[in-house]
Amino acid sequence: MENTDSDIVFQSYGRCCNNEQFFVDFYDRFMGSSAEIRALFVDTDMTAQRHLLRNGIMQLVLHARGMPDTKLRALGCSHSRTGFNIRPEWYLLWLDALIATLWQYDPHFTEDTAGAWRRAIAPGIEIIRSAY
Template sequence: MDTPDSDIVFQSYGRCCNNPQFFVDFYDRFMGSSDEIRAMFRDTNMPQQRHLLRNGIMQLILVARGMPETKLRALGASHSRKGYNIRPELYSVWLDALLHTVARHDPQFSGEIDGAWRRAIQPGIDLIRNAY
């Protein structure tokens, strides 16, 4: 039987998390994608933010594996127009930066793994984005 996407992603993320540089490279890529995004993190404590993102990505994966959505709902609220005011279009930039970074850090990366990530975490991303 085929391995479920969420198992493929769980293992791929484990390989990425072996190297803390993964999160440095993600934010370099994400903030490098536009001046608007860079400006959003101007006053951010980046070591702390990298740690928070590590947990945030894990939440996306855990929801894909059937865990409760409570923490993603809180991220939906913090990122909404009443919070950080993250426009819905910016989530595709976020996802592209993530997969670009996974491709560089997961030694087993492949088209299959790329597809598994996109399919597995899109519902969780949509949950956050739709709270805008």
């Protein structure tokens, strides 16, 4: 039986998410992508932020595996212009930082895995972005 994108992503995330350095390196990469993004995190408790990221990525993965979008819609509200004001174009930088960090930490990562990640979590990211 062939793995679906959501299976590939679930397994890939499992290989990465138990290493706290994965989340540290993700944020280093993401904040390094833009001075505006870096400024968003100036007064942030990064330990707590990494915990939120761990959960947020899992929500994207679970949505790709068929879970309801309730938590993603709530993320969209909190990240909207009336919340944290996370501009829609920043999600591409976020995704690029995620893929680059997955390459670094998942020993089985390939171009096919990268494609599976992009396809699997794109609908969830769009739910979050669309709340802007």
